Amino acid sequence: MRTETTDVLIVGAGPAGSVAAAFLRRQGRSVMMLEREQFPRFSIGESLLPQSMEYIEAAGLLRDVVEAGFQYKNGAAFAWGERRTEFDFRDKFSTGWGTTYQVQRARFDEVLAHGARRLGADLRFRHEVTAMTPHPESPGVTARSPEGEDYAVQARFVLDASGFGRTLPRLLALEQPSNFPARGAIFTHVEDRIPVGEFDREKILITVHPEHVDVWFWLIPFSNGRCSLGVVARTDYLAQFEGSEMERLQAIVAGVPSLSTLLRDAAWGVMPVRQIVGYASNVKSLWGPGFALLGNAGEFLDPVFSSGVTIAFKSAQLATDAIARTYAGEAVDWEAEYAKPLRDGVDTFRAFVEAWYAGTFQNIIFHPDPPVDVRNKICSILAGYAWDKSNPYVADTKRRLGVLEELCAPR
Structure with missing residues (x-):
């Protein structure tokens, strides 16, 4: 079996892998990226945060x-029954x-x-990593090419x-289980045909179910007249609805x-309706x-x-900074x-997620x-600035969020 060498091998060419590869190439490192699938391919996680x-x-x-022509986004809108609120991310506490x-x-x-390829990364689609040998100075993997040839990378x-x-x-x-309850998502893209003036296309819309506070919907507008539409709920709630995936989503x-x-x-029908269940995940060590x-x-x-995506990018920045210091x-x-x-x-995001599903x-x-x-400090975290410890709601998230929950609780 032939062996190839590189400074850094990246498994996967999604956002984390591509940004990591770009950072490494700017350091002068040789980078090989092995992506199991062929791009373009569908993925969820379609609304970015400013961070x-x-x-x-x-x-x-x-x-x-910027030149790809994506839909501009400046904030997030929330709806719950007759209540409406929105956050303009430009009004946040954090700089950036x-x-x-x-x-x-x-x-x-x-x-x-x-x-990343333009910056010099060796990007290979339909190459799958099948084995890995950890080593503090020379880890190695076995990979398989689209033609079925196995090769080693050091x-x-x-x-x-x-x-x-x-x-x-x-x-x-x-792998180890997440401590979050099992939830699922049913989602698709629709040609929304929403009349001008009824919907701010520069914001994601998050809608809370009027009767079930832990059931929510996303509506993410794109620049081509379509939206990503999805519902997230406990799996027992989703199981109440019968029929095809499209019929279930339409009923919900x-x-x-x-x-x-x-x-x-x-x-409807511009894209198949998909479902994922039990997506929360964790590991023993990062x-x-x-x-x-x-x-x-x-x-x-x-x-x-x-x-x-913001967490993915942050992890790429932290890891490549550590690699630079090692070199x-x-x-x-x-x-x-x-x-x-x-x-x-x-963990800052986690506290917000837990408070969301608790309804507080x-x-x-x-x-x-x-x-x-x-409000501006909360807006910063919603905009992705969850590492800005000058924000007291980052530096002391649980306690300060708990105080807010008590102050804002219905009387």
Whole structure:
């Protein structure tokens, strides 16, 4: 079996892998990216957060994204029965980008991957990693080409950016259950045909079910007149609805007057309706001898605040910074310098997700007269700035969120 060598091998060419590859190429490292699928391919996670733009810009991929023609996004709107509220991300507490895009992930991921290739990464589609041998200085993998040929790759580092494929967690028995209850999502794209003026296409719309506070819907407008539409709920709730996936989703949407009215003229069937169940995941460790797990390959919380791509980019930045320090001759503590700072931000998102499903976060964001400074600090986290510890709701998330929950609780 032939053996190839590279400085860094990246498993997967999704957002985490492509941004990591771009960062590494800017460091002068040789990079090989092995992607199991052929791009373009469908993926969910279509509404970006402004924080993600900082990583795209720093990686040298900003022009690629800006010129792709995606839907401009400046915030998030929320609906719950007759109540409405919205956050303009430009009004956030943290400094940095306040706008971003809503993207068809097939196109977005392809743009990033080809941007990494433009910067010099060796990008190979339909190459699958089938085995991995950890080693602190020379980890190795076995890969299989589209023609079925097995070959070995020896690297200085391996970064797993395989997303929900979770390649290294499977191969190295690192997977462990998430502590979140089992939820599922049913979703599709529709040609929405929403009349001008009825819908702000520059914001994602999150709609809370009028009777079930833990059931919610996303509506993500794209630049081509279509929307991504999905519902997230406990699996026992979704199981109540019968028929095809499309019939089930249509029936669930019909139970929410504001959303069904908005989509009254929508054309369905432009894309198959899909379902995923039990998507929350976790691992025993985010790193090991010669490897690290990026983005969803390590942990996935929940889609409610669109944090997945931002977490993926943050993990790519932290891991490649650690690699740069290693090549500079420094001793790197991967737990202290990669895993812990990454999890700090993830835990901020986690607290918000837990409050959302408890129904207490809804009381906060729909409060009729919130203090502007508090609202701007919450807005920062919704915009993805979950690592900005100058924000007290990042530095002390659970306690401060708990105080807000008590103050905003119905009397």
